[in-house]
Amino acid sequence: MMNRRIILTALSLLNAQSIMAAEVTRAPYLQLATSDSMQIVWRTDGATAPVVRFGTTMDNLDNSVPLADILVRMVAGKDASGYPLWQGEEAVSAPSNTVQYEARVTGLKPAERYFYAIYDKDKRITPADASYQFTTHPTIGSKKPVKFWVVGDSGTGGAMQKAVHEGMQKYMESSKLDFYLHVGDMAYRSGTDPEFSRNFFNMYEPTLRNTVCWASMGNHEGQTSSGETQKGPYYDAYVLPTKAEAGGLASGTEAYYSFDYANTHFICLDSHDLDRRPLGAMAMWLKADLQKTKADWLVAFWHHPPYTKGSHDSDREQQLIEMREHIMPILEGSGVDAVFTGHSHIYERSMLIDGAYATPSTNQGVVLDDGDGDPKGDGAYKKSAGLAPHNGTVQVVTGHGGTGLRRKSNHPLMSKVIMLHGSMIMEIKGDKLTGEMIDVHGAVLDTFVIEKGGKVTRSIVENPRAPKLIEPEPKAKSSKPHSMPKNYSNVIPRGATWHYLAGAKLHPAKGWASAPFDVSDWKLGAAGFGYSDKDDKTELDMKNKYSAVYIRKEFTLEAGTDFSALGLGVSYDDAIIVYLNGIEVVRRGVDSGAGSKAKGFHTHEAGKLEYFPLGANKKLLKPGVNVIAIEGHNAGIGSSDFSLDPVLILKN
Amino acid sequence: MSIRFFIRRVVVGEFLLSAIFLTGGLHAHDSPHDTIHKLSHRIESSPTNTALYYARAIEYKSLGKASHAVADFRTVLRIDPSNLNSTLALARLLAVQSKPDESFKLLDGRLKGAVSNESKARLLNAKSDIYFTAQQYQRSYDSVTEALSLVAKPSDDWYLQQAITNLQLGELIRRHQQLAIGFKKSASELLHYSWIDAKLDAGEGEAVKALILKYRAESRFSSTWNIRLAQSLPLESAERKQVLAEAIIEMNQRLNIDRPDVTLLMDRCLAYHLQGDLKRSKQDRQWIDRLKIQSFQVIWLDWKLQSPSVVE
Numbered sequence: 033m034m035n036r037r038i039i040l041t042a043l044s045l046l047n048a049q050s051i052m053a054a055e056v057t058r059a060p061y062l063q064l065a066t067s068d069s070m071q072i073v074w075r076t077d078g079a080t081a082p083v084v085r086f087g088t089t090m091d092n093l094d095n096s097v098p099l100a101d102i103l104v105r106m107v108a109g110k111d112a113s114g115y116p117l118w119q120g121e122e123a124v125s126a127p128s129n130t131v132q133y134e135a136r137v138t139g140l141k142p143a144e145r146y147f148y149a150i151y152d153k154d155k156r157i158t159p160a161d162a163s164y165q166f167t168t169h170p171t172i173g174s175k176k177p178v179k180f181w182v183v184g185d186s187g188t189g190g191a192m193q194k195a196v197h198e199g200m201q202k203y204m205e206s207s208k209l210d211f212y213l214h215v216g217d218m219a220y221r222s223g224t225d226p227e228f229s230r231n232f233f234n235m236y237e238p239t240l241r242n243t244v245c246w247a248s249m250g251n252h253e254g255q256t257s258s259g260e261t262q263k264g265p266y267y268d269a270y271v272l273p274t275k276a277e278a279g280g281l282a283s284g285t286e287a288y289y290s291f292d293y294a295n296t297h298f299i300c301l302d303s304h305d306l307d308r309r310p311l312g313a314m315a316m317w318l319k320a321d322l323q324k325t326k327a328d329w330l331v332a333f334w335h336h337p338p339y340t341k342g343s344h345d346s347d348r349e350q351q352l353i354e355m356r357e358h359i360m361p362i363l364e365g366s367g368v369d370a371v372f373t374g375h376s377h378i379y380e381r382s383m384l385i386d387g388a389y390a391t392p393s394t395n396q397g398v399v400l401d402d403g404d405g406d407p408k409g410d411g412a413y414k415k416s417a418g419l420a421p422h423n424g425t426v427q428v429v430t431g432h433g434g435t436g437l438r439r440k441s442n443h444p445l446m447s448k449v450i451m452l453h454g455s456m457i458m459e460i461k462g463d464k465l466t467g468e469m470i471d472v473h474g475a476v477l478d479t480f481v482i483e484k485g486g487k488v489t490r491s492i493v494e495n496p497r498a499p500k501l502i503e504p505e506p507k508a509k510s511s512k513p514h515s516m517p518k519n520y521s522n523v524i525p526r527g528a529t530w531h532y533l534a535g536a537k538l539h540p541a542k543g544w545a546s547a548p549f550d551v552s553d554w555k556l557g558a559a560g561f562g563y564s565d566k567d568d569k570t571e572l573d574m575k576n577k578y579s580a581v582y583i584r585k586e587f588t589l590e591a592g593t594d595f596s597a598l599g600l601g602v603s604y605d606d607a608i609i610v611y612l613n614g615i616e617v618v619r620r621g622v623d624s625g626a627g628s629k630a631k632g633f634h635t636h637e638a639g640k641l642e643y644f645p646l647g648a649n650k651k652l653l654k655p656g657v658n659v660i661a662i663e664g665h666n667a668g669i670g671s672s673d674f675s676l677d678p679v680l681i682l683k684n
Numbered sequence: 685m686s687i688r689f690f691i692r693r694v695v696v697g698e699f700l701l702s703a704i705f706l707t708g709g710l711h712a713h714d715s716p717h718d719t720i721h722k723l724s725h726r727i728e729s730s731p732t733n734t735a736l737y738y739a740r741a742i743e744y745k746s747l748g749k750a751s752h753a754v755a756d757f758r759t760v761l762r763i764d765p766s767n768l769n770s771t772l773a774l775a776r777l778l779a780v781q782s783k784p785d786e787s788f789k790l791l792d793g794r795l796k797g798a799v800s801n802e803s804k805a806r807l808l809n810a811k812s813d814i815y816f817t818a819q820q821y822q823r824s825y826d827s828v829t830e831a832l833s834l835v836a837k838p839s840d841d842w843y844l845q846q847a848i849t850n851l852q853l854g855e856l857i858r859r860h861q862q863l864a865i866g867f868k869k870s871a872s873e874l875l876h877y878s879w880i881d882a883k884l885d886a887g888e889g890e891a892v893k894a895l896i897l898k899y900r901a902e903s904r905f906s907s908t909w910n911i912r913l914a915q916s917l918p919l920e921s922a923e924r925k926q927v928l929a930e931a932i933i934e935m936n937q938r939l940n941i942d943r944p945d946v947t948l949l950m951d952r953c954l955a956y957h958l959q960g961d962l963k964r965s966k967q968d969r970q971w972i973d974r975l976k977i978q979s980f981q982v983i984w985l986d987w988k989l990q991s992p993s994v995v996e
Binding site: 255260261262274275276281282283284285307309310311312313315316317319320322323324325326343344345348349350351358361362364365366386387389390397419421422440 | 715716739745746747748802837839840841844870871872873874875877899902903904905906907908909937938939940942943944945946947948950977978979980981982
């Protein structure tokens with residue numbers, strides 16, 4: 033993208049007829065944030081008289097961007113005789129009537145929130161809505177926390193891409209992202225201009241209007257855009273730094289660049305169509321950029337993953353091998369903390385590793401910490417303060433942002449592999465970097481933390497652990513939900529009162545699922561139990577506090593009852609373990625363990641009652657009083673909802 | 685420069701617009717093997733669709749199957765002789781396969797029909813690459829210089845290629861003068877730093893010493909700047925010895941001994957050489973050889989190692 037600014041031209045010269053007809057074809061979005069400036073970009077399908085107003089309160093947009101600071105781009109060869117604002121800058125890929133505006137808002141204060149509005153002369157284009165806002169970057173080197181979204185391989189325009197976006201929004205609730213990173217493949221199938229509009233700009237519009245997306249080019253965008261010429265729809269869409277406008281070292285190209293946010297340095301590389309050799313231009317720039325930065329944290333991102341066994345294999349494909357063998361030594365020699373990539377359609381998150389450059393990849397001699405990095409699990413990864421060379425890196429493949437998922441095998445350097453759609457929320461605050469994998473419901477399915485302090489001397493972990501795999505619940509015959517029988521009589525009707533135990537760190541004592549058991553300190557409530565999805569009679573305060581709920585109820589079976597006719601109907605979200613007289617009889621969505629030691633949760637949506645025949649367990653039953661107990665689990669503590677609504681029946 | 689040097693360049697910038705014509709059937713989550721399989725199937729029903737052959741050639745390349753890629757690029761050009769991306773990719777692959785004459789014939793044929801300056805420039809740059817491989821440095825220089833004159837915003841690589849041909853031709857002053865032009869056009873600090881190196885190589889170290897000191901002060905890691913600073917200091921000065929020693933200590937802390945960062949290893953090789961520790965310098969140079977890295981930078985390093993002006 034050229035940065036040349038047009039010369040101020042008299043507004044009165046505009047062709048009035050063309051102005052009247054124009055409509056917005058790409059809604060305003062933010063780009064190239066710095067601590068004192070912001071770019072606002074939008075498109076119309078004909079010429080307008082562009083005006084950008086901004087201010088620190090929504091009701092007082094008393095500043096405007098000078099026309100000289102609004103770059104106007106049009107399609108080459110266009111007859112622009114009636115539109116002198118265009119000084120020949122091209123939008124090479126856009127439809128023929130397109131006018132793209134790139135307004136540079138300057139003279140801003142660091143870390144300050146501003147509201148903005150776009151006008152066509154006097155006619156307001158953007159609604160009077162507080163979501164049209166931006167916040168400038170803090171001063172480089174300051175210690176302000178940062179929270180950013182990372183998503184990859186999302187640009188299908190389909191339901192899963194939408195769900196992943198909504199999952200992030202649910203997780204964030206009212207809090208705001210500082211920016212987001214897209215690791216490529218944001219406009220399937222070929223990164224054409226219409227695909228960008230449909231699969232990226234339209235899809236993410238509510239986020240893009242107030243959140244800068246820092247992009248790296250994927251192979252699908254690379255089919256129509258070129259890193260060498262910096263032309264094509266990808267380069268038309270983004271305004272990226274070439275002259276170190278946002279910190280870092282000037283690369284002279286939008287294909288690879290760096291920027292700073294407070295005390296974190298971010299590096300974007302082109303792994304697709306530029307020279308990836310260790311002494312090529314991109315690598316030599318990278319070396320120089322890393323020498324210069326004085327940040328406390330270092331994050332790098334690009335498209336092709338150095339480590340993956342998802343839909344792609346990093347031991348067999350040229351781009352992936354070269355990024356590992358040639359680029360990773362440069363980054364790790366400068367103390368990189370985390371690397372985000374995509375391309376492989378899966379979520380894979382590594383242990384803390386260093387020096388894993390061999391092909392094929394091995395986990396021998398390169399793992400510094402084989403724990404899960406979760407403070408609630410094996411503990412955070414520890415690193416020395418600042419950027420210490422070869423002190424450990426976490427690699428995250430975030431290619432699960434919307435398109436079809438696939439796994440070839442488990443990569444030996446991974447700590448967690450998840451075959452579910454989602455994205456990452458990253459936070460860097462003080463001496464902690466926290467990464468959370470968010471699913472489509474806003475639930476956290478993986479957490480890792482890097483903690484920095486003092487001087488940490490690393491040693492190699494011999495024979496590190498194998499990765500933990502989370503997959504969707506298998507679609508085996510046994511797991512297929514049955515419909516409720518047509519004719520039955522209730523043993524425990526829907527909405528019955530159950531004893532329940534629910535609360536942070538509350539788990540029942542041993543024997544809780546058997547009779548007799550003292551439940552005097554348990555609460556009583558009507559089923560269903562849960563929150564948020566409006567199907568609960570007993571509302572729970574689970575969200576972000578606890579993820580397991582236990583319910584039990586005694587029931588009586590008369591002598592002569594056909595015990596083989598007993599069955600459970602239940603609507604649940606996300607997982608359950610059911611006990612009859614203390615013995616487990618049904619397990620759905622929990623891989624192993626029970627209670628506080630339950631592990632490996634799979635997401636599941638509540639809905640109609642699903643039927644589980646219990647006749648095979650008739651030997652557990654007896655005439656008289658019996659007990660049914662159910663533990664319900666949410667896949668993540670931050671999940672958007674939870675449901676547990678059972679009914680016990682006898683099939684007629 | 686070896687053949688290997690060029691095979692890596694074939695992937696550069698050859699993808700534009702090919703896939704606009706790919707319609708349906710290729711799933712986004714496919715690996716190269718899956719994609720090749722599906723493209724082959726589609727080629728059976730659309731044998732004249734050049735985009736399909738081109739896409740398959742790229743996939744073959746990502747798997748290192750150069751001969752398969754050559755066959756598909758040839759097919760594209762049989763159907764559409766004006767296809768620029770396939771011309772460039774095929775010419776470079778043929779050079780890798782030690783067929784420079786065929787490469788030149790292909791590029792010259794396409795140059796005659798080239799309409800836009802950008803197309804001409806890309807073809808000329810490819811010719812420059814192949815001349816360089818053939819050690820025809822003057823022709824390599826002429827081609828890349830003409831290419832640079834045709835486009836407003838050339839890639840940094842082109843200026844670096846022009847610089848290395850200047851080095852091979854002994855044109856040390858022209859080298860830094862042209863790098864200065866490149867830096868002004870692109871704003872790339874990489875070209876700026878290359879210009880500083882070129883000034884040092886031309887014996888004009890005093891002119892850039894203040895700049896080196898400034899950049900060293902701004903940097904977290906100072907080894908590269910200390911090595912540059914040493915070259916601007918008198919051979920026998922204590923400061924020169926001191927900054928070289930500091931550079932080597934810092935690089936040793938950063939180098940992974942098993943799998944080194946080649947950029948650092950190259951710096952250390954030069955630092956040892958400037959220190960007069962020729963044994964260690966030679967060891968590092970042999971290590972670089974074992975890593976089978978080919979680059980303009982390695983050619984430049986060899987030039988530095990041979991230069992008597994830097995040996996104590």
